[in-house]
Amino acid sequence: MSFLDYAPAPESTSVLNLKKQYGLFINGEFVDGRGDGFATISPATEKHIAQIATATDADVDDAVRAARRAYDTVWSTMSGSDRGKYLFRIARLVQERARELAVAESLDNGKPIKESRDVDVPLVAAWFFYYAGWADKLDHAGLGANPRSLGVAGQVIPWNFPLLMLAWKIAPALAAGNTVVLKPAETTPLTALIFAEILQQAELPAGVVNIVTGAGATGRALVAHPGIDKVAFTGSTAVGREIARTIAGTSKRVTLELGGKAANIVFDDAPIDEAVEGIVNGIFFNQGHVCCAGSRLLVQESIHDEVIERLKRRMSTLRVGDPLDKNTDVGAINSREQLDRIRALSDQGEAEGAERWSPDCELPTDGFWFKPTIFTGVSTSDTIAREEIFGPVLSVLTFRTPAEAIAKANNTPYGLSAGIWSDKGSRILAVADKLRAGVIWANTFNKFDPSSPFGGYKESGYGREGGKHGLGAYLATAASGTSLPSSIAPSVPAELSAPAELSAPAEPATPAEPTAAEPTAAEPASTTETTTAPNGAAE
Amino acid sequence: MHDAGKELARPTALEMLDGPITDASLRRYLDGIPGVDAVGLEQRAADLGSRSIKTTSKAWALDTIIRLIDLTTLEGADTPGKVRSLSAKAVTPDASDRSTPQVAAVCVYGDMVPYAVEALGAHHSVGGEGGINVAAVATAFPSGRASLAVKLADTADAVDAGADEIDMVIDRGAFLSGRYGQVYDEIVAVKEACRRSDGSYAHLKVILETGELNTYDNVRRASWLSILAGGDFIKTSTGKVSPAATLPVTLLMLQVVRDWHLLTGEKVGVKPAGGIRSSKDAIKYLVTVAETVGEEWLQPHLFRFGASSLLNDVLLQRQKLTTGQYSGADYVTID
Numbered sequence: 011m012s013f014l015d016y017a018p019a020p021e022s023t024s025v026l027n028l029k030k031q032y033g034l035f036i037n038g039e040f041v042d043g044r045g046d047g048f049a050t051i052s053p054a055t056e057k058h059i060a061q062i063a064t065a066t067d068a069d070v071d072d073a074v075r076a077a078r079r080a081y082d083t084v085w086s087t088m089s090g091s092d093r094g095k096y097l098f099r100i101a102r103l104v105q106e107r108a109r110e111l112a113v114a115e116s117l118d119n120g121k122p123i124k125e126s127r128d129v130d131v132p133l134v135a136a137w138f139f140y141y142a143g144w145a146d147k148l149d150h151a152g153l154g155a156n157p158r159s160l161g162v163a164g165q166v167i168p169w170n171f172p173l174l175m176l177a178w179k180i181a182p183a184l185a186a187g188n189t190v191v192l193k194p195a196e197t198t199p200l201t202a203l204i205f206a207e208i209l210q211q212a213e214l215p216a217g218v219v220n221i222v223t224g225a226g227a228t229g230r231a232l233v234a235h236p237g238i239d240k241v242a243f244t245g246s247t248a249v250g251r252e253i254a255r256t257i258a259g260t261s262k263r264v265t266l267e268l269g270g271k272a273a274n275i276v277f278d279d280a281p282i283d284e285a286v287e288g289i290v291n292g293i294f295f296n297q298g299h300v301c302c303a304g305s306r307l308l309v310q311e312s313i314h315d316e317v318i319e320r321l322k323r324r325m326s327t328l329r330v331g332d333p334l335d336k337n338t339d340v341g342a343i344n345s346r347e348q349l350d351r352i353r354a355l356s357d358q359g360e361a362e363g364a365e366r367w368s369p370d371c372e373l374p375t376d377g378f379w380f381k382p383t384i385f386t387g388v389s390t391s392d393t394i395a396r397e398e399i400f401g402p403v404l405s406v407l408t409f410r411t412p413a414e415a416i417a418k419a420n421n422t423p424y425g426l427s428a429g430i431w432s433d434k435g436s437r438i439l440a441v442a443d444k445l446r447a448g449v450i451w452a453n454t455f456n457k458f459d460p461s462s463p464f465g466g467y468k469e470s471g472y473g474r475e476g477g478k479h480g481l482g483a484y485l486a487t488a489a490s491g492t493s494l495p496s497s498i499a500p501s502v503p504a505e506l507s508a509p510a511e512l513s514a515p516a517e518p519a520t521p522a523e524p525t526a527a528e529p530t531a532a533e534p535a536s537t538t539e540t541t542t543a544p545n546g547a548a549e
Numbered sequence: 550m551h552d553a554g555k556e557l558a559r560p561t562a563l564e565m566l567d568g569p570i571t572d573a574s575l576r577r578y579l580d581g582i583p584g585v586d587a588v589g590l591e592q593r594a595a596d597l598g599s600r601s602i603k604t605t606s607k608a609w610a611l612d613t614i615i616r617l618i619d620l621t622t623l624e625g626a627d628t629p630g631k632v633r634s635l636s637a638k639a640v641t642p643d644a645s646d647r648s649t650p651q652v653a654a655v656c657v658y659g660d661m662v663p664y665a666v667e668a669l670g671a672h673h674s675v676g677g678e679g680g681i682n683v684a685a686v687a688t689a690f691p692s693g694r695a696s697l698a699v700k701l702a703d704t705a706d707a708v709d710a711g712a713d714e715i716d717m718v719i720d721r722g723a724f725l726s727g728r729y730g731q732v733y734d735e736i737v738a739v740k741e742a743c744r745r746s747d748g749s750y751a752h753l754k755v756i757l758e759t760g761e762l763n764t765y766d767n768v769r770r771a772s773w774l775s776i777l778a779g780g781d782f783i784k785t786s787t788g789k790v791s792p793a794a795t796l797p798v799t800l801l802m803l804q805v806v807r808d809w810h811l812l813t814g815e816k817v818g819v820k821p822a823g824g825i826r827s828s829k830d831a832i833k834y835l836v837t838v839a840e841t842v843g844e845e846w847l848q849p850h851l852f853r854f855g856a857s858s859l860l861n862d863v864l865l866q867r868q869k870l871t872t873g874q875y876s877g878a879d880y881v882t883i884d
Binding site: 012013014015016017018019124128279280281282283284285287288327336337433453454 | 583584585586588589590592593599600601602603604605606607609610613804835839840844847
């Protein structure tokens with residue numbers, strides 16, 4: 011036996027206390043869904059984990075009503091410092107139950123336990139801690155005194171970082187005084203449901219956070235629901251477009267964090283060993299299921315061969331396998347559907363003439379697996395250089411000058427992130443200045459911090475999450491009325507929401523809308539819903 | 550030692566520098582080597598340090614660590630008695646378990662070499678395979694602040710007394726003031742002083758004293774310089790300066806050794822020394838070696854731990870694996 015065949019070091023699943031079946035989390039309780047329900051499986055073994063409820067339109071409506079009630083009666087009137095106390099409590103409970111959450115995440119998502127343990131869950135806690143601190147300091151968020159919460163936020167999150175994306179969405183929303191209806195991805199609902207238990211443990215007032223599980227239809231119902239004031243979505247650009255169309259002409263605010271095809275630019279003076287690590291981290295972290303993954307390697311032609319040789323050597327030491335083994339570097343692909351997509355795009359890359367390479371590694375027989383793969387000799391026009399693969403597949407292109415690197419890096423409909431590797435600080439700054447991407451990493455990649463804003467240019471979406479900017483996505487200035495959904499606060503005159511309606515046709519409420527989500531008497535008027543005018547105007 | 554009789558400076562050094570070896574040509578060459586990003590290097594070391602080595606892998610690792618230890622005493626208060634005790638421990642690390650492997654070498658000051666040779670007796674390798682080597686620190690260890698003549702005499706003395714390995718220090722002052730040629734020439738001269746009367750050479754370990762070089766870029770340049778000049782091993786520290794060995798520094802030196810091997814086919818050893826006290830830490834080093842240069846380097850002629858207190862912790866861990874119970878400091882011998 012070779013030492014490098016490290017003996018198995020599996021993380022025990024005994025820490026989990028899973029239910030056989032999970033309902034929807036509405037108004038502080040788990041309730042049965044009206045839909046057919048579905049199973050969530052482990053992508054590493056295809057084994058059944060738990061039965062999950064499907065939320066129908068009626069269930070979504072219940073959730074939005076619960077959120078509205080909680081907003082009107084509790085959360086919008088609570089002091090910031092008290093909201094902060096709940097968020098701090100949630101953060102601490104996440105830390106206390108970190109191991110359980112990490113194991114559940116790896117089980118349900120397929121990501122290596124070392125990532126869920128060392129990256130996902132600590133960042134989740136960090137996000138809640140960070141925004142807990144903001145809850146009583148909203149006056150300093152850059153929006154002037156007394157910025158107002160928006161109301162009910164409808165949030166739809168992806169399967170690549172299930173719990174972390176939940177934290178990115180829920181923490182700022184709650185800190186700013188909004189209530190939430192969140193829909194986790196169909197393939198990865200587990201940790202959101204454990205998080206719901208944490209909310210019960212934290213005694214968060216009922217209805218402040220509601221979690222509805224289901225597939226695309228549930229997400230569509232949530233986004234289209236007239237009772238929500240804000241849509242936050244992370245996921246594919248195609249779905250992001252659909253959402254933008256759905257809410258166009260309404261007063262709903264929206265942030266979209268969509269796809270990416272990031273350039274990771276390696277100059278000839280780069281710290282080469284660290285650059286190779288950064289390339290590996292950029293594309294094989296989380297099996298490449300990362301919207302900001304460094305999926306296009308732009309390497310200066312003069313060092314191309316050396317970088318590729320080193321990269322291949324390094325990739326040969328990657329350990330692909332059981333996500334729960336503490337020594338696993340690359341886990342399972344999240345779903346068969348995604349695996350099929352990765353396979354199809356990779357085959358196309360080969361067909362279009364790029365040279366494909368993967369290290370020798372044995373893949374488990376059950377489950378969804380794909381070897382870490384690089385393509386060299388890729389042209390800018392190749393499909394694999396343009397389309398987001400969302401898997402452990404790297405396309406390598408070359409450049410000769412900084413100007414060419416910048417041009418190639420920007421030559422994509424996306425603009426979420428980019429990386430620059432160089433020992434020369436002035437070059438890093440000069441190049442970064444010209445890259446059209448929301449996040450640019452210098453001599454590192456895939457680093458996240460709650461205080462740093464994150465978001466895209468172009469088809470990678472709009473709005474920012476994280477930091478003060480992320481708070482702004484859930485707040486309106488006291489004076490602004492443009493996107494004010496009437497129900498914000500009784501103290502705000504209803505007229506303030508008029509401008510939004512002015513842009514809509516003159517008729518009053520669209521009759522097609524379901525009745526207003528607010529049965530509570532606290533509503534000044536049902537003008538809220540009238541803002542969903544059938545006006546196709548883009549945001 | 551395994552390359553006894555080779556040219557003093559590596560034949561490839563001249564080719565690589567493409568001309569005479571001077572401060573300027575060395576600087577040009579060393580400055581042409583890619584820089585080190587400190588954050589990235591430390592992150593990689595931390596990642597390697599998070600490997601989980603269990604059961605059979607751990608058992609193998611513990612035995613391997615023992616085989617790679619240079620059991621060391623470098624005190625002003627060292628005496629023949631102390632060195633004899635250390636040598637006995639090197640031969641029989643765990644008196645309660647004779648299956649415990651022997652360490653690679655004992656490492657002492659030059660004047661203690663005769664006592665170590667005598668104490669090891671039949672267990673002394675005398676340059677052969679198996680057995681325990683005697684390593685001596687030389688060249689005005691630990692500061693290196695003496696004339697070249699004194700350093701060479703120091704080295705020759707130890708070799709004459711039977712030292713199989715010489716742990717020399719580089720002139721950090723010369724290195725930091727850019728006199729790379731002087732550092733290079735000294736290593737070449739010390740290597741020559743390692744020559745025995747039969748024409749074979751004692752193994753030369755070149756101590757960089759990374760704690761004084763301060764930057765990772767300096768460590769990388771000093772590593773290349775030492776290898777170019779003919780060092781068989783590059784070693785982190787004397788143990789007298791803090792920080793001594795760290796995982797990132799060792800990783801960096803292993804990267805240089807890997808690159809040198811790819812470039813020339815030659816295998817150079819690495820020795821982290823000072824500050825490695827626990828089995829847990831030592832296992833991180835094994836992982837780093839295996840995943841950076843390959844498992845092949847986990848042999849005494851290519852990797853060593855310079856340590857004194859590490860051995861007892863490994864023995865305690867080893868006893869735990871065998872018996873299932875933790876014993877205590879009273880169940881391993883002091884040396």
